[in-house]
Amino acid sequence: MPLTSSADVGQDVVVRFAPSPNGLLHLGHAYAAMIAHDYARARDGRFLLRIEDIDAGRSRPEFVEAILADLTWLGLDWDGEVSFQSARLDSYVQAAARLKAMNLLYPCFCTRASMRELQKEQWQKEGPDGPIYAGTCRHLPPDEIRARMETQAHSWRLDVKRALAITGPLTWMDERRGEQVADPEALGDVILIPKETPVAYHLAVTVDDARDDISHVVRGQDLFASTHIHSLLQALLNLPAPIYLHHPILIDESGGKLAKSRDSASLSVLRHAAVDGHKIIQELRSGIFPVGIFLTEA
């Protein structure tokens, strides 16, 4: 994949690496951080580090410390202060309030168990991020909504059809694959305010990429489908749309993504074993991967 293009040099390039501190980073993260870092550096741009710790139940300070130590050990230096999503909750709550005021969010009372059941019964469509929500709570009568909201835990979902009716057709730019027609319906009515946490990934990341003036979102192709939703949220919230670059990701022999739980590939283990972090990055840059680890097709 070309990392430099003379046409881009001189633009205000701002790129970020945005890990969630809910586990130890592995080689797949080192690869993703390297691609984003090198993208910025090759263009005299800025490389920001954002810790996506909105899920207080799963985020741990020791994982934040490990992320900072891993990136330093790898020689992937970031610019400016590290930002934390947990310190920016107000801006996500405000964005959610705007969407609610536009009548684009609806409360959803479904539980995981009830959705699993429904999936069996109704043969829900499988989307890129799991089954697509069947829309059970989309058109509940207002009286029922009011009554259930008093007693039942609920999340808030984006009514994607209604949102698209406001924005009309949308496109977004992927630097490798060209212009994409946004297809947020491929993910269905995603949850923007979960039951357990103040905001969901899709909303927080969209608000933050605008707030941080990210010009290029450089991230793994496993997040390609999410961009359809991010593009819709940008249009609804009047936020600028960055250019996207979804790069191939590291996978194991079975074709699965490397998992944070798989200690063998964890960067901390290698760091503590005094392995040379700079050398690891040099190898990843040269396309040299450990036995049993591969790159998805470009």
Ligand code: GLU
């Ligand atoms: N926080 C997300 C993750 O760790 C990545 C977000 C993004 O790059 O958009 O998977």
